[in-house]
Amino acid sequence: MGDGRKSETTRRRFMAGASGVVAAGFVTLRPAQATPESMTAAIRQVTGEAKVQPGKVKLDVPPLVENGSTVSLTVSVDGPMTAANYCKSIHVFNEKNPQPNVAAFHFGPRTGRARVSTRIRLADTQTVVAIARMSDGSLWSAKAEVIVTLAACVEEL
């Protein structure tokens, strides 16, 4: 039933697109998606040319989620938060949502613990990446594979 409705809208939108440029119409059928390349580009925007090492940051997401509209996510960096050495920020990215950015969390020594829990949306089965920036400038990353059965973000009303 859901599929039937989807294809109908697709056809309708295709007809609208076909009145313009046919080839372009095909392209606009799919919503813009963040590909792994655009995720890499988004990560670059945060990290610059600096080297990102795996480790230190922990990314907790369920490996299998039924509903991509609310996926619980916890990111954390172990260790004390002192004025001399603390985690400055944690950035979360994804591969296949329409946009590669998910969230950015900024901390200070007064945050006490670099740990955030929240709920995010995932449009498809994909890899989620977290990048942590420490006060000494080093960058650390963690990856998690998430299988999504019901996608979020792009469903029709």
Next chain:
Amino acid sequence: MASALVNVPKKAKRGDVIEIKTLISHVMETGFRHTTTGEPIPRDIITSFVCTYNKEEIFRADLYPAFAANPFIVFSTVATESGTIEFVWQGDNWFSVTQSARIVVE
């Protein structure tokens, strides 16, 4: 009207790390969806969340459409002194909600 819920412990020991939970009601419309007639639904999300402790910023988050509806954020802070912890959510269409909580530190 949007409503925000915050959960801050009423009392804490000086130096303790306390957990703060926040929840705000908001649709977080992504801007990537369409109605059945093909009209795009404009984006309407919260873009930033800031938490200040006696006017000093202790935590900040940038939000994107990939945030689930009714943003729920849990984070921590060090209980340094008695005072007010203030929370500000801001977003599209001049969305702005402020909430605050008192804390007693012994």
